[in-house]
């Protein structure tokens with residue numbers, strides 16, 4: 401490692417606060433890779449929780465990221481990633497798979513499991529559910545779901561007698577909810593926040609979403625309180641994580657108890673139709689300034705088609721509740737390129753925003769994404785919007801929204817297109833993805 405990087409490594413490590421201490425460090429055999437920057441990794445509860453569990457179980461693990469300032473070195477040891485025999489990788493987004501393959505190639509590690517002799521790779525994270533066929537040709541084992549006691553035993557077995565196609569099936573699929581972050585740091589996207597998972601899964605049936613109607617699991621109240629009380633000694637900021645937080649049977653109670661502990665509360669995106677006055681009041685008492693929620697579209701026709709389960713009147717009554725609570729700002733997610741969408745639907749969305757804004761006067765940021773037909777969503781076979789239509793519809797939306805102080809955060813067309821092409825990829829195209837530089841250009845020609 402170059403000495404130029406050393407101060408940055410030191411700063412990151414010095415500024416991490418661990419809520420529980422680990423046994424004295426030993427030389428690690430495992431490197432837990434997150435294929436994105438340190439700050440993104442530290443805001444990913446799944447990644448932090450897996451590292452914590454492995455360390456608590458005495459499976460000594462160093463961490464590495466794909467971060468220009470850190471290079472290809474593990475943060476604790478400053479060893480090159482390729483010096484570890486076991487690489488565990490957390491894959492969240494489609495682009496993470498690309499970054500991981502690129503990282504392996506830079507380290508002269510063969511990406512394909514069947515050709516690789518030197519290292520053993522275990523993959524986990526939500527992407528293994530989306531692209532299992534592809535990832536199982538890279539990884540020697542796939543771990544699905546949270547890390548359970550059976551999972552830890554299986555990992556010990558894997559590290560003792562590693563082999564290709566290691567079977568983790570018996571420990572896959574648990575719905576246990578007990579992930580909480582053991583580390584807080586100012587260098588995260590959620591600075592100084594203690595992250596804890598409240599629930600998993602989602603009962604709603606949005607047709608564009610790969611989490612649609614996934615099975616639910618909930619954190620135990622006593623376990624929750626034990627952990628949030630302990631974490632409160634280190635921070636007053638908390639991030640409550642879950643796809644559908646309102647589904648926790650004790651959601652209001654947990655929120656109330658968290659507010660009483662003096663936390664500033666942040667949450668994952670919340671369904672606005674599930675945000676009643678009580679919840680909004682509690683969030684406000686929990687010093688929340690911005691509520692994040694998905695409207696996706698303001699078109700009546702498209703709202704009904706998506707299966708979101710709410711309509712434009714519900715959205716306007718949410719504006720009344722937001723106003724009543726005096727919430728400072730709103731972050732709103734919209735999707736462009738839903739099936740059968742026309743320019744008239746975009747104008748209808750802008751008009752709904754104008755009506756909303758005539759009631760709620762707080763700050764609004766609209767985050768726009770093109771619809772990516774995800775493999776395991778109902779709309780997996782839908783087409784992907786063309787670049788010029790994406791741009792045109794964004795212009796129509798902006799022009800027809802009267803309040804020019806509303807800000808827009810627009811997702812890049814290219815990165816969503818790459819996501820789309822990866823969702824379209826066949827398992828036997830993996831070699832091309834790994835070795836053919838023109839892969840995406842060729843795929844683009846095939847799928848548009």
Ligand code: SF4
Nearest residue numbers: 602604606609612643
């Ligand atoms: S978009 Fe949200 S509410 Fe709809 S299925 Fe996905 S996670 Fe659930």
